[in-house]
Amino acid sequence: MDTRPADDEERVSDSGPVDDRHHREQDRLPLFPLSSPLFPGMSLPLHIFEERYRTMLGEREDVDPVFGIVLTRSGREVGDQPAIHDIGTAATLLGVRMYDDGRADIAVRGTRRFRVIQTDWSGPYLVADVEWLPDETADDGSLTALADRTRSAMLRLVAVAAHAGNLPVPDLRLPGGPTDLGFLLSRTLWLNTWERQELLELPTTRARLERLAVIIHRERRMLTVAGASGTPIDHPGSRFLPN
Numbered sequence: 001m002d003t004r005p006a007d008d009e010e011r012v013s014d015s016g017p018v019d020d021r022h023h024r025e026q027d028r029l030p031l032f033p034l035s036s037p038l039f040p041g042m043s044l045p046l047h048i049f050e051e052r053y054r055t056m057l058g059e060r061e062d063v064d065p066v067f068g069i070v071l072t073r074s075g076r077e078v079g080d081q082p083a084i085h086d087i088g089t090a091a092t093l094l095g096v097r098m099y100d101d102g103r104a105d106i107a108v109r110g111t112r113r114f115r116v117i118q119t120d121w122s123g124p125y126l127v128a129d130v131e132w133l134p135d136e137t138a139d140d141g142s143l144t145a146l147a148d149r150t151r152s153a154m155l156r157l158v159a160v161a162a163h164a165g166n167l168p169v170p171d172l173r174l175p176g177g178p179t180d181l182g183f184l185l186s187r188t189l190w191l192n193t194w195e196r197q198e199l200l201e202l203p204t205t206r207a208r209l210e211r212l213a214v215i216i217h218r219e220r221r222m223l224t225v226a227g228a229s230g231t232p233i234d235h236p237g238s239r240f241l242p243n
Contacts, residue, residue: 026130026132031067031088031126032046032069033070033072033082037089038108047104048105052124068088068128085201088114088130090114093106139178149213154174157220
């Protein structure tokens with residue numbers, strides 16, 4: 001098992017104060033509803049085949065962020081106007097492979113989180129007014145200490161899982177910064193979609209790490225007491241997701 005982020009994943013800085021005015025400005029952003037959330041720093045491949053998203057890509061290929069990804073609350077991803085969750089993540093385009101019939105394979109990377117203020121389905125695809133959300137960066141030492149405890153707990157969980165499966169303990173490379181660590185564990189622990197979305201929606205790094213510590217303890221207890229657990233590490237982006 002390996003939780004190392006892809007080389008092209010963005011590091012979310014933990015240094016310096018948050019410029020709340022900048023991060024809370026509003027913007028208008030096309031939205032791409034999916035069945036799983038995107039986290040900051042996470043790379044994700046997508047297969048674009050619906051006409052509305054071909055149009056979006058054509059209009060936004062040279063714009064950054066290219067669109068925002070939001071979790072579908074109800075309705076279908078394909079051929080529908082699904083209800084969506086309010087908190088999502090902006091996606092920067094990393095690469096495009098076009099096909100002769102107009103389909104495309106693209107790779108995106110999560111950057112900033114946002115809150116949806118108002119949606120608009122009047123055009124060919126969903127567009128929304130969004131408010132950019134900051135993440136906690138100020139640290140009096142307690143946030144770093146919390147990150148260290150959470151990192152250690154994750155390493156112990158992986159070691160227990162490896163021993164349970166008679167596998168070698170992997171050499172994990174977990175981020176040093178609290179914000180990076182919180183987002184990486186949120187997207188790599190094997191969780192239900194709703195639990196991942198809850199982690200994305202938490203307002204601060206501190207709240208996210210505290211919740212992750214509870215989840216990691218739960219998973220380790222399942223391994224220790226029941227002798228079984230779901231696979232603790234997932235690899236987002238291991239296959240293309242359809243639009």
